[in-house]
Amino acid sequence: MDKEDKLHFVLGLPYEIESWMDMDEALGRAVDAKKFASKRVMPRWIKLLFDGGVEAGTAIVDPLYPDGHQGIANWTEEEVTELTRKANAQGLTIHIHVMGNKGVSQVVNAFINGGQDEMRNTLVHVRNVNDEDYKRMAEHNIYVTSGVTWHHMPTGAVEVLKTMVPAGQEDKSYPFKSYIDNNIPVSIHSDYPALSGSPDDPFGIMEIAVTGVLWSENGTPWWPEELGTREQTLTAMTINCAKQMFIEEERGSIKTGKYADFLLLNQDVLTCPATEIHSTKPTATYFEGKKVFSM
DSSP states (O other), X not given: OXXXXXXXXXXXXXXXXXXXXXXXXXXXXXXXXXXXXXXXXEEEEEEEXXXXXXXXXXXXXXXXXXXXXXXXXXXXXXXXXXXXXXXXXXXXXXXXXXXXXXXXXXXXXXXHHHOOGGGOOEEESOOOOOHHHHHHHHHTTOEEEEOGXXXXXXXXXXXXXTTXXXXXXXXXXXXXXXXXXXXXXXXXXOOTTTSTTSOOSHHHHHHHHHHSOOTTSOBOOSSGGXXXXXXXXXXXXXXXXXXXXXXXXXXXXXXXXXXXXXXXXXXXXXXXXXXXXXXXXXXXXXXXXXXEEEO
């Protein structure tokens, strides 16, 4: 936002389709929304909610929850396959919330059987992934948006988690490094305000992705094996976001011919103490080569 209160950003817009809607009618409205597209406004996604949260007991998981119940899927695999086929054919990418490992497998099946690899269909807020699905996601150019801010929690909270998730899934949480290790394009979401008290700025999120700890909290990292390096985190927050939005030839990195979109910071986030990354502040913001903010 500049001093005249004008916003400078690129906005990706998803059209959310619920399972109770008429699929073809809703898809038609999503296709019609493409008429509003410009270089800064991109209505080219469809958002679906496949299942809920593992912790809430509403995800599609295998094995079942400790009390023997199973979450309820909002969509069948066949429905997602059909919608993906129709949406991709119309130039729309599917962006789907899925958190249970069995649900993830079903969505990956749908993307493979109904989708076009070049459309970069995306899983968001993924909490559990079976080992064999990483390879399938990489082979079919399936993208992921990862909730790394869930890597922090107060000390002792993990004991509560064990009473809420299926046996054997306690340590399969929110992957981040596993995507990188398997060459799956991953970006990062904040999950704010759903994860109350967590940061919604890039530097606070980056620190948690690297350390697994929220600076204001007395906690120890959950699942430290899924933490990333600073360089990996920076990539997920820049060029991979641009790739997810199909604008990597224009934005997301510094290169001749691209828009000059960048920040000047008060410290180097790649070399400062890891526990001080969150204190980083922008001193100037450039958007399309124009300084739109300065301290």
